[in-house]
Amino acid sequence: MLAYIIRRFLLLPIIILGVTFLIFCVFSLLSPMERLATYIHDPSTLKNPQSVERLINKYHLDDPFPLGYINWLKRIVRLDLGWSQTANQSVWDAICQRFPATLELVLYSIIPVILVGIWLGVISAVHHNDMLDQTIRVTAIIGWSLPTFVFGLLVLFIFYGILDWLPPGRLSSWAQDIVYASSNFHSYTHLITIDALLNGNISIFLDALRHLIAPIITLSYISWAFLLRITRSSMLDTLRKDYVRTARSKGVDEHTVIHLHAKRNALIPVITVAGMMIIGMLGGVMITETIFTYPGLGFWAATAAQQLDSGSVISFALLFATLMIVGNLIVDISYALIDPRVRLE
Amino acid sequence: MNRTVRKLFSNASSLVGIVLLFIFIIIALFAPIIAPPLSDNPYQVPRMSWDVNPQPPGFPISDDIREVYDFMGTEIKYDKAICGTAEGGYDIFYGLIWGTRTAFKIGLITVTVAGFIGVFIGSISAYFGGWIDEGLMRITDIFLSFPFLVAAMVLTTILGRGLDKVMIALIVFGWMGYARLIRGSILSAKEETYVMAAKALGVKDIKIIWKHLLPNTIFPVMVQGTMSIGSMVITAAALSFLGVGAPVGYADWGQMVSFARNWIIGAPGHAGQYWYTVLYPGIFIVLFVLAWNLVGDTLRDILDPRLRGEL
Numbered sequence: 001m002l003a004y005i006i007r008r009f010l011l012l013p014i015i016i017l018g019v020t021f022l023i024f025c026v027f028s029l030l031s032p033m034e035r036l037a038t039y040i041h042d043p044s045t046l047k048n049p050q051s052v053e054r055l056i057n058k059y060h061l062d063d064p065f066p067l068g069y070i071n072w073l074k075r076i077v078r079l080d081l082g083w084s085q086t087a088n089q090s091v092w093d094a095i096c097q098r099f100p101a102t103l104e105l106v107l108y109s110i111i112p113v114i115l116v117g118i119w120l121g122v123i124s125a126v127h128h129n130d131m132l133d134q135t136i137r138v139t140a141i142i143g144w145s146l147p148t149f150v151f152g153l154l155v156l157f158i159f160y161g162i163l164d165w166l167p168p169g170r171l172s173s174w175a176q177d178i179v180y181a182s183s184n185f186h187s188y189t190h191l192i193t194i195d196a197l198l199n200g201n202i203s204i205f206l207d208a209l210r211h212l213i214a215p216i217i218t219l220s221y222i223s224w225a226f227l228l229r230i231t232r233s234s235m236l237d238t239l240r241k242d243y244v245r246t247a248r249s250k251g252v253d254e255h256t257v258i259h260l261h262a263k264r265n266a267l268i269p270v271i272t273v274a275g276m277m278i279i280g281m282l283g284g285v286m287i288t289e290t291i292f293t294y295p296g297l298g299f300w301a302a303t304a305a306q307q308l309d310s311g312s313v314i315s316f317a318l319l320f321a322t323l324m325i326v327g328n329l330i331v332d333i334s335y336a337l338i339d340p341r342v343r344l345e
Numbered sequence: 346m347n348r349t350v351r352k353l354f355s356n357a358s359s360l361v362g363i364v365l366l367f368i369f370i371i372i373a374l375f376a377p378i379i380a381p382p383l384s385d386n387p388y389q390v391p392r393m394s395w396d397v398n399p400q401p402p403g404f405p406i407s408d409d410i411r412e413v414y415d416f417m418g419t420e421i422k423y424d425k426a427i428c429g430t431a432e433g434g435y436d437i438f439y440g441l442i443w444g445t446r447t448a449f450k451i452g453l454i455t456v457t458v459a460g461f462i463g464v465f466i467g468s469i470s471a472y473f474g475g476w477i478d479e480g481l482m483r484i485t486d487i488f489l490s491f492p493f494l495v496a497a498m499v500l501t502t503i504l505g506r507g508l509d510k511v512m513i514a515l516i517v518f519g520w521m522g523y524a525r526l527i528r529g530s531i532l533s534a535k536e537e538t539y540v541m542a543a544k545a546l547g548v549k550d551i552k553i554i555w556k557h558l559l560p561n562t563i564f565p566v567m568v569q570g571t572m573s574i575g576s577m578v579i580t581a582a583a584l585s586f587l588g589v590g591a592p593v594g595y596a597d598w599g600q601m602v603s604f605a606r607n608w609i610i611g612a613p614g615h616a617g618q619y620w621y622t623v624l625y626p627g628i629f630i631v632l633f634v635l636a637w638n639l640v641g642d643t644l645r646d647i648l649d650p651r652l653r654g655e656l
Contacts, residue, residue, distance in 0.1 A: 011483070018487035029503050138358075141642065145635035147579045149586040149602055150627040153609050161610040162617050283492030287583055291606070301495075305502045306588040317499045321490045328490075 005333055012329060019321045020076065024069050027314055032061035038082040038311025076318070082311040086304040091315045094300060100190035101170055102285055102296035107191075108212055109220040110278050117224035117277075118270060121231020125266075126258055128236060136228065143225035148284050152218040152291035159214055166214040168292040175207045211294075219288040223277035230273045231266070238266040268339050275331030282320050352647045353640065362639030365632055373445045380442040381422040383414065388443055388596045393426045394434035399608050399619045402429040410434075429621040431604035435594060437621065441629050443596030447508065448633055451581045452574035455515040460570050462516070463523025464563070468554050470524065471531035482528070485521045493518055494583055501589045508591050511581050519577065523566050530562035568648060572641030575634035582630060598633075601626035 027035065037046065039059055045051050056062050060071040075081075081091035089097075124136040159166040171179060171192065178185050178201070179192060185204075187195050193212070196205035238244065239262050247261050248254075285298035293299065297316060304312035353359045372379065376387070383391040394400060394407035404426045414421050428437040470481040488496075500514035534540065535558060543553050582599025584590035586606075591597040605622035612618055 011486075014483065015486055015490060018483065019490050022487055023499075026500060026503055141358075141638055142631070142635065145575060145638050146631050147582060147602075147634070149583055149599070150623065150630060153602065153605060153623050154627070157609045157617060157620070157623065164616075280492070283494040286494060286498070286587060290587065301498075302587045305498050308502060310502055313499050313502045317491060317495050320492055320495050324492060325490050 001336060004336060008329055008332060012325065015325055016322060019325070020073060020318065021069065023314055023318055023321075024072055027072075027310070028065065028068070030310060032056050034310070035059075035061050037085075038309070038314075041083050081315040084300075084304065084309060084312040086307055086309045086312055087300060091312055094312065095297065095315065095319060098295065098297045098300050101294065102289070102298060104191040104193065105212065105215055105219065105288070105294065105296060106278075106281055106285065108193075109216045109223075109281055112216065112220045113223045113227060113277055113281075114274060117227030117274070118231050118267065120224075121228040121270070122235055122258070122263055122266075124228065124232045125235030125239065128239075133232075137232070140225040140228045143221055144229075146221075148218060148222065148287045149291065151221065152214075152288060155214050155218055156291060166210060168211070168214075168294070170208070170211050170295050171204075172207050172211075175204050178204060211292075215288050215292045215294050218291065219281055219284050222284065223281055227270065227274055227277050231270050234269050235262065235266040238262045241265075268335075271338060272331060272335045275327070275334070279324050279327040279331070282324060349644070349647055353643060356643050358639050359643035362636045362643070365636035366640065369445055369449070369633055369636065372442060373449050376442050376446055380439045382443075383419055383421065388447065390435045390440045390443070390594050390596050392434040392594075393430045393436050396434055397432060399432055399604075399622050400426060400430040400434065402427060402621055404430055407434075428625045431601055431622050432608060433594075433604070435601075435604065437601060437625055440596045440601045441598070441625060444598045444601065444626075444629065445633075447591070447595070447597050448578045448630075451508070451512060451515070452578045452637070455512050455519060455577045455581075456570045456574050459516045459519035460523050460566060463520035463525075464527050464559070464566060466520070467524035467527035468531050468559065471528040472535060472550065472554050472558065478528075481524075485524050488518060489521045491518065494580055497580055497584060498587060498589055501584055506589065506592045508595065508597070511584055511590050514584075515577055515580060519573070522569060522573070526569055527559075527562060527566055530565060531558050534558055534562050564648065568641060568644045571637060571644060575637040575641075579630070579634055598626045598630045602630070 033046075033052065033056070036052065036055055036059065040046065040055070045055070060068060063071060079092050081095075083089075084091045084094045087094035087097075120136055124133045127133045155166075156168065160168060179187070179195075185195070185199055185201070188198050189195055192208040193205055196202070196208060239258075241262075244257060244262050247257050252261070285296065286302045287298070288294070289296045289299035290302045297319070301313060301316040303309075304316070353363065382389075392410060393404060394410060396407070406421065406424045406426075411421065411424075426436045426438060428441065431437050431440070466481055466485070470478045491499075496518040497511075497514040500517060501510050504510040504513065531554075540553060540557055543557055548557075578598075581590060582597070582602065585597050585599030586603040588603065591600055593600070602623060605619065605626070608619040608622050610616070
């Protein structure tokens with residue numbers, strides 16, 4: 001058990017190094033000139049051949065592959081990620097500025113994943129094969145087949161276009177004035193809902209929440225549809241176990257059998273999947289934020305990709321890969337800690 | 346095998362999937378008859394007007410476009426946009442029909458190639474074990490460290506637009522699941538006596554993998570492949586939606602949906618005016634993916650020994 005955790009921690013830097021190497025390989029498909037564009041603030045410098053030559057030397061873009069990689073790595077470690085043309089600021093500043101918005105969205109999206117996915121999954125398994133189960137199952141498969149961008153547009157179409165309930169963006173303009181321009185509003189965490197509560201401003205809290213609901217639903221529905229299927233099959237397995245039969249034959253009432261005996265054990269594998277699903281939502285962030293013009297990292301990365309701002313796109317990928325690696329590590333270790341069969345080994 | 350086919354046809358949900366797939370195959374095969382191309386490149390969606398605004402279903406081809414075709418001597422075989430036009434006057438119906446071919450092309454090619462790469466790496470890894478296994482599996486981990494869509498987007502941004510580049514990106518970051526799956530199966534299968542016997546007889550390693558191990562372990566990979574055709578098509582469409590996939594005007598469902606993005610809210614006072622821009626392409630994508638998922642889902646249930654006899 002301890003050996004496993006130590007091994008995982010030792011592998012962490014190797015994997016991260018591998019990720020940077022892979023990203024650099026992809027980056028190297030571009031010519032030095034194209035790569036140079038990701039370091040330059042003023043595009044007109046690229047017109048002067050002499051300054052281009054000088055800059056290519058300065059940033060070591062003409063070096064042979066291994067040297068180029070080491071130089072690039074050195075800059076990454078210093079968080080010198082270049083200049084983002086799309087955001088018109090340095091890539092690192094762009095990331096720092098947009099990170100809280102994405103974090104807020106992902107954090108809130110965890111709630112429906114856990115609640116709906118696990119809760120409906122258990123219900124579906126308990127009512128195995130009757131109408132309710134079939135309905136839940138079919139809904140989950142359809143949800144699984146519905147691409148985020150179609151679903152998101154439908155949500156936008158219905159709840160904004162027709163009903164005008166859930167507007168896109170992160171805040172209404174009146175709230176933006178207060179949050180970003182007013183001196184009375186203090187940004188402690190940069191998560192607007194929490195800041196609003198800390199400032200005691202309920203109307204801003206409600207406004208931020210109103211903007212969050214549609215992106216949350218769009219980002220999370222695939223995860224909970226999938227989790228529901230996993231919970232269902234894990235619960236079905238557990239309900240067939242001998243100890244469940246024993247409990248039933250002892251005359252334990254059905255509610256206790258399901259919630260005390262079966263559910264607890266059935267949820268052990270579900271936890272890993274839930275963790276993976278939450279991490280997996282990182283991938284959906286780009287589409288969700290693009291649809292709802294939600295000013296987070298994903299929206300920025302998608303815009304950068306359209307404008308071929310490769311430096312920003314690559315930094316975004318590096319960041320998300322790191323987040324995913326760390327997330328996976330946490331999930332794996334917590335799984336090892338939770339499951340008594342693994343823990344005692 | 347017979348049992349599998351019988352189950353596939355007797356299960357209601359997989360039957361729906363098979364029927365849907367059959368319809369899509371018909372559409373793809375007869376695309377030139379259903380929607381006759383107006384230019385040399387059939388994957389280029391024809392425009393029904395030069396107007397940026399989408400036009401409602403039944404919109405007749407505009408006069409200035411008709412003039413262009415008359416001038417080029419092209420016979421206009423249909424003159425109405427049955428499902429309306431998308432942003433820029435692109436005919437939605439044409440895009441849907443030819444987009445079916447694009448979807449099949451993306452799904453089948455990426456899954457086949459990614460499957461081969463994955464099976465190759467996974468079986469080598471499992472069969473030889475030791476540091477080869479360790480090395481190959483860590484490489485697999487590195488590729489798995491990226492969210493799929495993010496990785497595919499980065500690669501297409503660097504490689505440039507085009508359907509071939511999208512497929513390359515999907516393959517480069519799509520093989521890892523198969524590698525892990527086949528590795529697990531081969532790890533347990535290689536301890537079986539028939540493998541020992543083959544080894545004792547001096548059969549070459551490659552032949553043992555190819556003739557003895559793979560035939561016994563490949564089926565779960567094929568099920569996995571069936572199930573991921575849908576997600577490959579979705580990811581390709583998502584790339585088009587983000588604006589880094591197929592070139593503008595290419596018959597591709599994702600792009601049809603992305604055309605709808607700016608219009609979905611409708612004009613002030615006419616909420617939902619442009620419903621057709623998202624509804625029709627959306628239905629095609631969902632049904633296509635659903636069909637593969639239904640078939641794959643049933644296949645998996647059939648193969649899962651724990652559920653046998655319960656279907």
